[in-house]
Amino acid sequence: MGATAGAVWGRGEQQDFRSRVRGTLLGVAAGDALGAPVDGLSLEAIREAHGAEGLVGPVPAYGRRGTVTHLTQLSLFGVDGLIRAQVRRDTGAWHPPSDVHRAYRRWSATQSDWGPDERRKDDGWLAREEWLYARRDPARACLLGLADGIMGTLDAPKNPGEPGPEAAARSAPFGLLVGWEPQLAMQLAVECAAQTHGHPSAYLTAGAYAVAVHALARGENPDAAVQQTLALLSVRPGHQPVAAALQHALGAVRQGAPSPARVEELARSGAAEGPLAAAVYCVLVGEDVRHALCLSVNHGGPSAVTGALTGGLLxxxxxxxxxxxxxxxxxxxxxxxxxxxxxxxxEMTQGPALHGPAGSSPGWLARYPRA
Known part of the structure; x- marks a missing residue:
């Protein structure tokens, strides 16, 4: 697996990229937190609890407003793994799926440990953030897939019958590898999804989501992002359900005013591909960011997943x-x-100045150890 290297970033490009990275990760978290309180509720139950318009802003979940689920937690550890992969590249060890898997395993420890273990110096700074040591209804496939040190691969995936959307909802970070060709970002997302979700619908949806985020982060419009996603999907064995769901989302845009019923119909069709189709639909028809996010969670489907996917795209x-x-x-x-x-x-724009043959920042290597 390789990537485009040696690109020179202008200051304006760096600032734009940082804003999109921040937007993507904050968007995932905001959509996740918005959908968490109503996840699994019917539209009728949502309206009964929150009024005729449904949910129009954050409400408490897990004891307070703004709390996130394991979808955000895993997304953050995925970012940590990608940074560590870049740092380790100096040593000649270049296998990003393994670095992401180790990061996901560090997340797995937060689901069973009481708090950070200061003895594990190589865990880096993120694993020492105490607020992450909270169990927020993690998907069983995530817990089982990461329960041991054996990494799932496409040849031997973990949970091969699991088609759920959770792997896709943690895959926005792969799309932020804008210096990579989109097919490589897709491949990495697919391989890392197979570490917990081994069904083709699950890992190909994760790859499709990464491509869509990648295109948007590089300045494409949503329609072009979906078309690029469909083109890259077309060469993948087993792509048909995911491609059909995305085509269904495009068709729904032309079927009148946006409605929760249409979002629910998209989100609950198929497996992982359904929430992705619903997220794409919400981005395409939303009047603004707030409207798109609220539309994405007011339905009887997996609201936290759909909110996280929509927030990452926006x-x-x-x-x-x-x-x-x-x-x-x-x-x-x-x-x-x-x-x-x-x-x-x-790291992605100025990595050589942080670590490399000319010298390394001790502080950076303490934050993202090579071990």
């Missing part, structure tokens, strides 16, 4: 400043998300 498209500031102000772990996003942007 953040990659518009950058951080388009997200509702009042929602971000209450978002759990926002300082951590921002620091991690900025570290990722700095």
């Amino acid at each position: 953040g990659a498209l518009h950058g951080e400043t388009a997200l509702p500031p009042a929602w971000l102000a209450e978002l759990e772990g926002r300082p951590t998300v921002l620091v991690l996003a900025d570290d990722f942007a700095m």
Whole structure:
């Protein structure tokens, strides 16, 4: 697996990229937190609890407003793994799926440990963030897939019968590898999804989502992002359900005013591909970011997943400043998300100045150990 290397970034390009990275990760978290309180509820139950318009802003889940689920937690550890992969590249060890798998395993420890283990010096700074040591209804496939040190691969995937959408909902970070060709970002997302979700619908949906985020983060419009995704999917064995779901989303855009019923019909059709289709639909028909996010969670399907997928796409498209500031102000772990996003942007645009033959920053290597 390779990537485009040696690109020179201008200051304006760096600032734009950082905004899109921040927007993507904050968008995933904001959509996740918005959908978490109503996840699994019927539309009727949502309206009964929150009024005729349904959910129009954050409400409490897990004890307070703005709390995120395991979808955001895993997304953040995925970013950590990608940074570590770049740092380790100096040593000649270049296998990003393994670095991401180790990062996911560090997340797995947060689901059973009481708090950070200071004896594990090689865990890096993210694993020492105490707020991440919270069990937020993690998908069984994630727990089982990461329960041992054996990494699932496409040849021997973990949970081969699991078609759920959770792997896709943690795959936005792969799309932020904008220096990579999109097919390589897709391949990495697919391989890392197979570590917990081995069904083709699950890992190909993760790859499709990464391509869509990648296109948006590089400045494409949503329609072009979907077309690029469909083109790259077409050469993948087993792609038909995912491609059909995306085509269904495009067709739904032309079927009148947006409605929760249409979002629910998309989100609950098929397996992992359904929530992705619903997220794409919400991005295409939303009047603005707030409307698109609310549309994505007011239905009887998997609201947290659909919200996270929609938020990641919107953040990659518009950058951080388009997200509702009042929602971000209450978002759990926002300082951590921002620091991690900025570290990722700095590593991807200025990595050689942080570590390499000319010298390394001890502080950076303490944050992202090579071990």
